[in-house]
Amino acid sequence: MPELTNPPLALRPALRLPVRFAGAGAGLGELSWGQREIWLTMLRQRSWLPIGGWSRLAPGTTLADVAGELRWAVERYQPMRTRLRLDHGGRPLQSVADRGTVGLDVYDCPDGEDPEAFVIALDARDRARPYDFVEEWPVRMGVVRHRGAPTHLSTVMTHLVTDGLGGRIFLAEIADRRSAPAATGTPPLEQARWQAGPAGQRQNASALRHWARVIALLPARSTMDEGPFLRGEFRTTALPLAVHVLSERADVDSSQVLMALVAAALPGDSPAVLRPMVSNRFRRGFERVVAMVAQRGICAADVAGVPFAEALRRVGAAAMAAYKYAYVDPDAVGELFAAAGADPHAGVWFNDRRVASRQGFAGPVPADEALRSAPPGSLRWTVAQEDPFDPLSIDIDDDHDGLLLTVFTDAARLPAAGAEALVRRVEELAVREAVAMLEEEP
Known part of the structure; x- marks a missing residue:
């Protein structure tokens, strides 16, 4: 792995670009079953289970290009503009925003440093930083510039956003935004509504009978x-x-x-x-x-x-x-x-x-x-x-x-x-x- 000489001093953003977004499907509701399960895992493991990674940017990529990519993703994928709200008993609910501003941090890699080592350190730092589920947007994105040109990108998200297969879909679609089909699939807020309804409760009752049979053997x-x-x-x-x-x-x-x-x-x-x-x-x-x-x-x-x-x-x-x-x-x-x-x-x-x-x-x-x-x-x-x-x-x-x-x-x-x-x-x-x-x- 490339080495970074002085990461603590260098890992401070030179600026934060405000990226404004507006998307459909706003609302407040229970977590979906998938969200609830990963939330319980986070509590048990005492970790916000960050996912994502870093990548090299194509030569000629501008900050406006990256900001446009971030705006496109947050508007298209509801979980990327979802934060938690706690009810009176402390139970988390999902709150999907229809508009807001997410920050895009820009870092300048010193001229004598390796930008790849820099973005690796940045990615590790953003994974290690504590995360506020109520106040923070679930995406941390940082651009690394070297000699004034954007060279690398780090994207770190909470696991509440997606699972591994969803992450691969996200990467494929964002890499070819012009050809991406209209967003399809049932987002978590709609999932939770179905799960609370009659059909969802029938599925749950059937599943619980299976779980009870196996649990009796444990x-x-x-x-x-x-x-x-x-x-x-x-x-x-x-x-x-x-x-x-x-x-x-x-x-x-x-x-x-x-x-x-x-x-x-x-x-x-x-x-x-x-x-x-x-x-x-x-x-x-x-x-x-x-x-x-x-x-x-x-x-x-x-x-x-x-x-x-x-x-x-x-x-x-x-x-x-x-x-x-x-x-x-x-x-x-x-x-x-x-x-x-x-x-x-x-x-x-x-x-x-x-x-x-x-x-x-x-x-x-x-x-x-x-x-x-x-x-x-x-x-x-x-x-x-x-x-x-x-x-x-x-x-x-x-x-x-x-x-x-x-x-x-x-x-x-x-x-x-x-x-x-x-x-x-x-x-x-x-x-x-x-x-x-x-x-x-x-």
Whole structure:
């Protein structure tokens, strides 16, 4: 990473440009279920969970260009002009503005400094700064100028604005504003109104029956101390090769394969409890919306001692129920856990965030020689903190020629050695089953 010589002195805006906006759909109402779930996650993790990133600006980009881009986005996407209001009991409500002014900060990178290092430092600083949900707009945008010309842009938003898929839609549309279709999808204020109505309440009641059945299988709420909370990165080239084989030969989605591998590798009693992140974008009005519509699902599958093909089938059936019933009121789910005295953090939290390989692996199915010769993955622990992550969580991303499994664990529940053993069992089991499947072929 490029180094910045004196970031504390340099990271002060040279000016703030007022960007005035006017958009449709103003109103005040309850948070949508997706917003409410990420809000509860923010409270639990004691973080506003910033999302976004930095980018290079095309040569010739002006401050007026960037201001126009910011205005276009805030006017088009209601969550980018949504702030919270607290009712008399302190419950957050969403307040969508129809007009206002958002600031665009402009920073001058000193002539002797690297502007890329500057924007990296700026992006990190804006993520670390506290956020006021009531007073601040949910977008922090900063332009970096070098020798008088805009060169880089940092955009940081609260996770209440959107989930990961919505973020990709936002980036694609803002990169080609002239060709972007008219805004489509159901924004959060309308989502919340539907959820409070008869159809939404029927969906919620059906989902809660599923949650209640799984919660009845969970252990009692833990009374042990928490933390420290650890974050590690496991990089593997063997796992995607094996998953490619298993997915192709079993003719099932690769995410289902990964869930089955995690379930089979989990230590402890059966059934294995999985908490997959579900996008909910298969629902009407959600496919192209820039909003937070992802929610956690829950399912349980008894995979102890069964052949992997059977584990794959059982996890697939359980996962379908998790996907169907992840669209639910998270407050009502919390009440179910409390009434049952069950551990709300039981199981493994699973988030398949892949883009490229999620739609299918490139190239032919690997041969068993490639599987046998692939080296074991490498793991390094990157963070230890007292503020909580999810107790046991695995995020899966594409990573050059392999996969990146980011593992989070509460060391009081599962120490670092146990978490590492889990992801290594996933890799070993995948390779073993894939080799066996190839050997069975004529």
